[in-house]
Amino acid sequence: KPPQCSNPSGLIGDSSCCDYETVDKLNVGFSAKLQEIVSMPFFRYFKVNLYKECPFWDGAGLCMNRDCSVETMDKQKIPEQWRSDALGKVSIATSNQLFGAMPVKPAMIKDQEFCAPDIATDEVYVDLKDNPERFTGYSGPSADMVWKAIYEENCFDVSKEMTAGCQYCESERKKLKEQQAHPEEHKHLKENNILVPPEPAPIDAKKPSKEQMDEIFSRVPKGKGDLAQLMKGIAKEDGPEESCLEKRVYYRLISGLHASISIHICDEWFNQTTGEWGPNLDCFVSRVGMHPERLENIYFDYVVLLRAVSKISDYLASYEFCTGDEAVDKNIMSVVMELVDLVKQCPPTFDEKLLFQDAGQGKKLKNQFRDHFRNVTRIMDCVGCEKCRLWGKIQTTGLGTALKLLFSYDDASLKGHRADGILSRSEIVTLLNTFNRFSESISAIERFGVMYQQRLRDE
Numbered sequence: 001k002p003p004q005c006s007n008p009s010g011l012i013g014d015s016s017c018c019d020y021e022t023v024d025k026l027n028v029g030f031s032a033k034l035q036e037i038v039s040m041p042f043f044r045y046f047k048v049n050l051y052k053e054c055p056f057w058d059g060a061g062l063c064m065n066r067d068c069s070v071e072t073m074d075k076q077k078i079p080e081q082w083r084s085d086a087l088g089k090v091s092i093a094t095s096n097q098l099f100g101a102m103p104v105k106p107a108m109i110k111d112q113e114f115c116a117p118d119i120a121t122d123e124v125y126v127d128l129k130d131n132p133e134r135f136t137g138y139s140g141p142s143a144d145m146v147w148k149a150i151y152e153e154n155c156f157d158v159s160k161e162m163t164a165g166c167q168y169c170e171s172e173r174k175k176l177k178e179q180q181a182h183p184e185e186h187k188h189l190k191e192n193n194i195l196v197p198p199e200p201a202p203i204d205a206k207k208p209s210k211e212q213m214d215e216i217f218s219r220v221p222k223g224k225g226d227l228a229q230l231m232k233g234i235a236k237e238d239g240p241e242e243s244c245l246e247k248r249v250y251y252r253l254i255s256g257l258h259a260s261i262s263i264h265i266c267d268e269w270f271n272q273t274t275g276e277w278g279p280n281l282d283c284f285v286s287r288v289g290m291h292p293e294r295l296e297n298i299y300f301d302y303v304v305l306l307r308a309v310s311k312i313s314d315y316l317a318s319y320e321f322c323t324g325d326e327a328v329d330k331n332i333m334s335v336v337m338e339l340v341d342l343v344k345q346c347p348p349t350f351d352e353k354l355l356f357q358d359a360g361q362g363k364k365l366k367n368q369f370r371d372h373f374r375n376v377t378r379i380m381d382c383v384g385c386e387k388c389r390l391w392g393k394i395q396t397t398g399l400g401t402a403l404k405l406l407f408s409y410d411d412a413s414l415k416g417h418r419a420d421g422i423l424s425r426s427e428i429v430t431l432l433n434t435f436n437r438f439s440e441s442i443s444a445i446e447r448f449g450v451m452y453q454q455r456l457r458d459e
């Protein structure tokens with residue numbers, strides 16, 4: 001077994017009682033099964049609207065690189081049942097165990113939803129296999145603006161008592177005061193649903209120069225590199241320093257998603273000199289490897305997704321995959337059941353009951369958490385590269401689905417539910433594709449670790 005040079009160790013924390021090493025071991029089993037699942041048409045064919053206007057700012061821009069474009073597919077190839085609205089519909093909460101326990105409002109987004117619905121007429125069908133998530137060349141102010149806006153959603157209006165010692169919340173309270181001092185200006189922005197475009201972050205602000213990289217590598221004792229440990233002294237923590245669990249969870253989810261996307265880019269990088277696709281170690285080291293928290297946050301998303309899948313394992317067992325061909329349906333079910341068996345052998349990975357416990361503020365915070373996450377799914381319409389938008393939508397919807405399962409349903413309320421009563425087909429598809437993407441990131445971390453050791457030996 002290769003040395004775990006870049007893998008973090010110890011407890012993942014923040015409501016997860018699982019450790020990093022356990023995730024590495026579990027992923028060996030999950031990775032092959034998830035890849036088998038996402039290669040099946042049920043999980044590969046996806047209906048999406050890629051042409052909605054950015055609801056938050058003008059001029060989201062469009063990446064014109066060939067690799068940014070999405071290949072669509074012929075609608076006729078999709079089984080009728082998957083096209084029907086019935087499968088896309090999301091059920092209405094009836095139990096008071098469900099998140100919000102509000103009266104049903106059919107025309108509006110349901111309280112238990114963590115994603116903004118992707119309703120529009122100009123939807124297209126795509127085969128995800130024809131559109132792999134990888135390097136596209138999309139970068140610069142447009143990408144920076146989207147990431148910045150996503151991180152800025154990590155801002156909850158919570159009470160002073162609850163967040164004592166939380167510096168980030170302090171700065172949010174300051175902002176709120178400023179807004180109250182200029183109510184007219186903010187009323188206008190709010191009424192027009194305008195999110196003030198954040199200043200683009202300086203590009204590559206944290207990318208090390210070649211000299212820095214050489215220096216970093218030279219400090220690693222040959223054959224004994226522990227990248228994560230060494231980098232600890234070099235890289236500064238990304239996230240806001242603060243003590244409120246819910247905000248940390250939110251931040252880790254987003255940062256983990258960002259890091260995972262970066263790994264996919266680095267793992268399938270287009271080398272313009274050779275004209276070939278392949279892994280790029282320098283890209284991995286500078287974007288993820290030298291930031292231990294980013295690595296850790298990928299594992300954090302993984303345990304959250306695994307918990308969500310474990311919560312619906314009985315539900316998946318009764319799902320009707322409806323391809324129109326019984327033999328194919330049986331085959332999908334048997335592979336999904338193999339995944340369910342693996343999930344059932346796992347130790348608990350995340351305890352969602354520890355969140356939103358504050359008697360006074362818990363419910364308000366939960367609603368804000370949900371609303372902010374919904375906004376993140378809306379921000380995906382501002383991504384100026386079709387393929388990045390496609391995978392951004394899939395993964396934010398997949399994470400939103402996981403959050404819905406964690407925070408809108410308790411275990412008892414999921415027992416005995418009819419399978420199509422809780423999740424739409426696209427939610428199941430995005431959940432398992434997202435889990436697969438994180439699983440691939442964990443596998444890639446291991447491969448990059450081996451490459452890194454090799455480089456050290458070669459130097």
Ligand code: FAD
Pocket residue numbers: 133134135136137138139140143144146147201202203204205206238239254255256258259260261262265287294383387388389391392
């Ligand atoms: P970026 O990744 O843009 O990061 C910007 C800043 O955020 C960094 O300077 C750093 O300060 C901070 N940061 C970076 N990572 C983290 C983290 N994990 N946690 C906390 N802070 C962090 N490009 C592709 O080639 N293919 C794709 O499929 C693709 N999909 C995308 C999907 C979305 C939703 C978005 C917004 C962008 C996507 N991009 C994609 C663009 C890509 O993510 C980068 O923005 C781009 O490659 C430029 O990278 P960068 O090194 O400048 O830093």
